[in-house]
Amino acid sequence: MYQKFVITAEGVLKFGKVYHHRNLLEWGEEASYGGGLWRVDEARKIVLLFGRSFEFGTPDFTAVESVNRSGIDDVDYPLFYQPHWPYDETLVPVAMAL
Numbered sequence: 210m211y212q213k214f215v216i217t218a219e220g221v222l223k224f225g226k227v228y229h230h231r232n233l234l235e236w237g238e239e240a241s242y243g244g245g246l247w248r249v250d251e252a253r254k255i256v257l258l259f260g261r262s263f264e265f266g267t268p269d270f271t272a273v274e275s276v277n278r279s280g281i282d283d284v285d286y287p288l289f290y291q292p293h294w295p296y297d298e299t300l301v302p303v304a305m306a307l
Contacts, residue, residue, distance in 0.1 A: 212281075214258060215265060216242035220274030222288075222303075224281045230262045233280070243268035249284055256286045258303060259294035270303045 210226040215233045217223060218241040225233045230244045244262030249255075261267040270290060278284060288303040 212247050213244060213262070214247050214268075214280075215240035215244035215262065216268055216270070216272055218242070220272050222270075222273045222276045224278065226280065230264045240265040242272040245290075247281065249281065249286065254286050255300075256281060256284060256288050257291060257300075258288060259291040270301075273303070 210228060212224070213227055213230050213233065214222060214224045215230050217234065218239040220242070223233045224247055227233055230240060234240060240262070243266040244264070245258055245260040245268050247256055247258050250257045258268070268290070276288070289300040290303050291298070291300055293299055
């Protein structure tokens with residue numbers, strides 16, 4: 210199992226531990242805004258999002274309207290995206306107002 214996330218057509222950022230990104234979706238639900246991988250970085254107290262989904266593409270965080278953290282055991286750390294992973298350590302805040 211892998212730590213993956215998707216952004217649904219309704220703008221929900223969903224997390225889980227699955228083999229395929231599509232396994233994070235309910236029947237009939239679509240991941241129109243991409244996905245990727247995640248991990249909890251305890252040292253920095255953040256949830257790090259990186260990579261892209263081969264099934265749904267690069268994540269578009271501008272479409273995020275809500276965050277479902279149940280797939281990461283409701284860890285309440287801030288979310289950051291690493292757009293140039295694994296080539297540099299640039300971090301971009303995600304959904305800070307949610």
